Amino acid sequence: xxxxxxxxxxxxxxxxxxxxxxxxxxxxxxxxxxxxxxxxxxxxxxxxxxxxxxxxxxxxxxxxxxxxxxxxxxxxxxxxxxxxxxxxxxxxxxxxxxxxxxxxxxxxxxxxxxxxxxxxxxxxxxxxxxxxxxxxxxxxxxxxxxxxxxxxxxxxxxxxxxxxxxxxxxxxxxxxxxxxxxxxxxxxxxxxxxxxxxxxxxxxxxxxxxxxxxxxxxxxxxxxxxxxxxxxxxxxxxxxxxxxxxxxxxxxxxxxxxxxxxxxxxxxxxxxxxxxxxxxxxxxxxxxxxxxxxxxxxxxxxxxxxxxxxxxxxxxxxxxxxxxxxxxxxxxxxxxxxxxxxxxxxxxxxxxxxxxxxxxxxxxxxxxxxxxxxxxxxx
Numbered sequence: 001x002x003x004x005x006x007x008x009x010x011x012x013x014x015x016x017x018x019x020x021x022x023x024x025x026x027x028x029x030x031x032x033x034x035x036x037x038x039x040x041x042x043x044x045x046x047x048x049x050x051x052x053x054x055x056x057x058x059x060x061x062x063x064x065x066x067x068x069x070x071x072x073x074x075x076x077x078x079x080x081x082x083x084x085x086x087x088x089x090x091x092x093x094x095x096x097x098x099x100x101x102x103x104x105x106x107x108x109x110x111x112x113x114x115x116x117x118x119x120x121x122x123x124x125x126x127x128x129x130x131x132x133x134x135x136x137x138x139x140x141x142x143x144x145x146x147x148x149x150x151x152x153x154x155x156x157x158x159x160x161x162x163x164x165x166x167x168x169x170x171x172x173x174x175x176x177x178x179x180x181x182x183x184x185x186x187x188x189x190x191x192x193x194x195x196x197x198x199x200x201x202x203x204x205x206x207x208x209x210x211x212x213x214x215x216x217x218x219x220x221x222x223x224x225x226x227x228x229x230x231x232x233x234x235x236x237x238x239x240x241x242x243x244x245x246x247x248x249x250x251x252x253x254x255x256x257x258x259x260x261x262x263x264x265x266x267x268x269x270x271x272x273x274x275x276x277x278x279x280x281x282x283x284x285x286x287x288x289x290x291x292x293x294x295x296x297x298x299x300x301x302x303x304x305x306x307x308x309x310x311x312x313x314x315x316x317x318x319x320x321x322x323x324x325x326x327x328x329x330x331x332x333x334x335x336x337x338x339x340x341x342x343x344x345x346x347x348x349x350x351x352x353x354x355x356x357x358x359x360x361x362x363x364x365x366x367x368x369x370x371x372x373x374x375x376x377x378x379x
Contacts, residue, residue: 006032009090010039010050011081011105013059013098015198015232016275018042020119020366021096023166025050027371035091039081043233053080057235059101074101081105086112092378094119099131106138117141117374121149132156141377143370147361148315161373164364167275171260171282172359184267184343189224192339193266193285195259195276198232200239202272205292207243209332210270213290214250216336221343227252228266230259268342270335277311277322282359284352287313288338290325316358321351 008028012021022044025037038051040059046052054077058070082105085093092115095102099122106116121144124131132152135142142153142160153160184190192214196206211227218225227250231237237256244252255262260279263269269280269287280287289311308314313321323338325331342348 005034005036007088007090008032008035008037009081009085009093010037010041010045010096011059011094011098011102012039012041012045012056012096013101014056015042017096017098017120018044018056020166021045021050021094022048023367024094024096024119024370027367028374031371031375032091039093040077053084057233059098077101078104082108085109085114089114091115092117092374094374096120103131103134103138107134110138110140115140115377117143117377119143119370120145121153124152132158141373143373145362145366146312146316159377161369162364163366163369163373165278165362166366167279168282168359168362169365171279172363184348187223187267189226190268190343191226191228191266193259193263193269193271194227194229195263195269195271195280196229196240197272197274198236200235203236203239203243206272206290207240208246209290209292209330209335211244211247211250211252212332213270213335213339215247216332217339220336220340223343225251228255228262229253230255230257230262232257232259268339270339273310273324275312277313281313281322281355282362284355286322286342286346286348286351288323288325288335288342290330290335290338292327292330313355313358316361317354321354 010021012018018041021041025045025048037049038053040054040056041050041052042056058073093109094117095106097120102118106118110116116139118139121142122131136156136158140159142158144150144160144162145165147162150160150162194210196203196210214225214227229240229252231240231254234256237254240254244254263280263283263285266285269285271277271280271287271289273289273291277287277289309324310326311322311324314324325334325338
């Protein structure tokens with residue numbers, strides 16, 4: 001009778017986690033060639049042979065309010081994962097990002113004797129720092145993407161490894177690209193890539209504001225603006241198509257995915273905060289970061305926010321390298337003014353040099369380092 005294949009359980013809750021998960025699976029296979037990979041993941045992970053028990057889209061919620069609307073469904077998904085892996089213990093469990101969903105699973109499984117790893121540090125260094133006590137009880141290893149994240153784990157004696165970001169190796173160009181446009185002032189036609197998020201609620205909240213800001217920018221500059229919008233998936237493509245149909249005066253082109261290529265083709269990226277800001281930095285693209293949470297979510301969160309910046313370029317640089325317009329600051333007029341400033345005032349060459357320097361901090365073989373550190377945990 002053949003030996004049963006070992007199971008490696010992974011839960012990723014959104015698009016960025018899906019990319020990390022796929023990279024991790026590829027590298028884990030070199031150590032565990034016969035393993036079965038299952039849990040919750042998206043298209044990238046599924047393409048690597050992963051079996052997703054639930055559509056990842058169901059986990060892609062933001063803030064406090066949206067999860068409350070689907071709390072019973074989310075709890076049921078948690079119970080499904082916990083019960084399955086307490087009954088049939090996997091070789092180990094990896095929670096990728098989505099800390100509010102994964103933390104309960106990690107705690108229950110660790111108490112049940114399963115080795116647990118969390119990949120992508122929650123922002124405990126920025127807000128809700130008390131979570132570090134629960135994290136210490138819940139995981140055997142933390143894998144961080146950014147070097148500044150390790151300190152809080154080392155201070156609390158939690159095993160941690162900085163593995164860099166796989167996107168850095170994928171997107172970073174060792175030399176400054178010769179074809180990057182450095183002078184937008186004299187350019188008649190400017191291409192702006194809009195990235196209003198990957199979640200339904202984000203797109204609903206931000207897409208209209210982004211499009212109205214471009215309308216305002218055209219009035220301020222009299223330039224011809226070409227808008228390109230990569231949708232995170234087919235559902236977002238349909239949602240964005242319906243939104244863009246309300247803006248006949250704008251030149252909008254929508255695409256199903258292909259975000260990196262579209263950002264490369266653009267002059268400026270207007271984006272929601274998150275992984276997209278990192279991607280724009282690695283591609284050395286001038287950007288404006290604009291984001292609005294539900295007012296109640298922000299009201300609850302505001303007292304616990306401890307960091308001056310939210311976007312990765314600014315956090316890495318420890319200064320305001322790119323404009324961040326958040327909550328009440330994120331208006332049609334303020335976004336249009338920030339875009340105008342990039343066109344007429346920003347030293348784009350100097351900005352690209354700064355992006356180049358910061359990108360160097362993140363270039364590691366992330367998937368390989370993560371897989372190796374997990375193997376060491378088990379040995």
